[in-house]
Amino acid sequence: MRRLALGVVAAAVVLATPVLAHRGHSGLTVVVIDAGGAVSVTHRFAAHDVEPALVTVAPDAQPTLDDPAAVAALEEHLDRRFRLEIDDERIDLSHAATDLAGDNIRVDYSGNRTPAPRVRSVRVDLDFFPGVHDDQEQQVNVRWAxxxxxxxxxxGSAAQTIWF
Structure with a gap:
């Protein structure tokens, strides 16, 4: 009887592992600030997190990353809903590239700031895919020097400021 119980527990653990592997919805944004004034922003997501959002992000397109209209709407959504200030200077970003590779999505933007010998503060405000995933979490890494x-x-997170 004990062996049967252990077998059932082991089978449950093996079957539950794929479910536990993806418990939330998340993305990663990397902001790199160059001393010469160049700013790059890269947003990364899993396609299976983004495609459900395309229904609201791209209502006139097919809700799939196979549709160029949906991808263009996604790029515009990310641009509109990501705001960046460096030392109180608003940074305007332009779309640079989009890479769709399997389940990985990478969308790059670039911009410029007034060249300065250092960065004191960086303020980020973003709100990707509102109302789609209640557990959406976006990590933002800001690199300088x-x-x-x-x-x-x-x-629902408010804008946040980091200090260097």
């Missing part, structure tokens, strides 16, 4: 600072956003 070899130092990385991290912010975490969840639905």
């Amino acid at each position: 070899g130092v990385t600072r991290t912010l975490v956003f969840r639905p």
Whole structure:
């Protein structure tokens, strides 16, 4: 009887592992600030987290990343809902590239700031895919002069500032 119980527990653990592997919805944004004034922003997501959001992000397109209209709407959504200030200077970003590779989505933007010998503060505000995933979490890593600072956003998070 004990062997049967252990077998059932082992089978349950093996079957539950794929379910536990993806318990939430998340993304990663990396902001790199160059001393010469260049700013790059890269957003990364899993396609299976983004495609359900395409229904609201791209209502006139097919809700799939196979539809170029949906991808363009996604790029515009990310651009509109990500705001960046460096030392109180608003940074305007332009779409640079999108890479769709299997379940991985990478969308790059670039911009410029007034060149300065240092960065004192970086303010980030974002709200991706509102109302789609209640557990959406976006980690934002900001890099300047070899130092990385991290912010975490969840639905309804206010803008956040980090200091260097």
